[in-house]
Amino acid sequence: MSFFISFNGQFAPYVHPTADAWNTKVVPIQKIERMNTHSVDQQHHEPTGNSHPPKPNVSAYQQQVKTFEKSKKRVYAKDLMKSPVHFALNKTPASEAIVLMKKFGFRHLPIYDSSNNLVGLLSDRELIGANEKSLCEDLMIPKVLVALQTARIQEIAHIMLQEKINSLPIVDENHVVTGIITQSDILRFVITSDDFSGLG
Numbered sequence: 001m002s003f004f005i006s007f008n009g010q011f012a013p014y015v016h017p018t019a020d021a022w023n024t025k026v027v028p029i030q031k032i033e034r035m036n037t038h039s040v041d042q043q044h045h046e047p048t049g050n051s052h053p054p055k056p057n058v059s060a061y062q063q064q065v066k067t068f069e070k071s072k073k074r075v076y077a078k079d080l081m082k083s084p085v086h087f088a089l090n091k092t093p094a095s096e097a098i099v100l101m102k103k104f105g106f107r108h109l110p111i112y113d114s115s116n117n118l119v120g121l122l123s124d125r126e127l128i129g130a131n132e133k134s135l136c137e138d139l140m141i142p143k144v145l146v147a148l149q150t151a152r153i154q155e156i157a158h159i160m161l162q163e164k165i166n167s168l169p170i171v172d173e174n175h176v177v178t179g180i181i182t183q184s185d186i187l188r189f190v191i192t193s194d195d196f197s198g199l200g
Helices: 029-045 056-071 094-104 153-163 183-192
Strands: 003-007 010-013 108-112 118-123 143-148 167-171 177-182
Touching: 094 108, 108 177, 118 143, 118 167, 143 153, 153 167, 153 183, 177 183
Parallel strands: 143 167
Antiparallel strands: 003 010, 003 143, 108 118, 167 177
16 A cells, blocks of 8 residues: 555545446457357367467567566656655644745645644645635645655556646655655656657
8 A cells, every 4th residue: 555645644545546437348248259169169170288388479579578577667756756845834824834835936835733743735726815814724635645655656646647636745654754746746757767858
């Protein structure tokens, strides 16, 4: 389990939504019957005896797949996350959060309670509705999706796209926030990777 939901300083496993029903491929029964009949006919025409070793071209393909799997670059949250993380306390005036975000040029701010537990996430969109009396806890999103440092970037990108979120706090095994990843970080990684660096 690489993803969790944080709420009021407590963490629960994130349940990944199942695929849409229309994405499931259904094979008609008649088609299956014809396929089975065809395979039986082939079996009757093949000579009996020990199973044959794979053909050279099949073996070469299998070897290529193994080589590709070994050579794939595995990138994890800990490799891309920004750290250390700037944050604000839940009782902090929203006006101070605005100043902090403008000073460092970021758009998302984790919110902690007095015990340094993650209790929310604040973005520049929520701050649009701030007034002089607003506190961070009044505007923050209280339920926050987080990922472990060991989550793969492909998984993070998939979850962020599916959940329509722009940032993801990263936590260690003790659920302590150690970094944050945004969509911009992932896009920057993609365009500077070996596969894309030669384009443009």
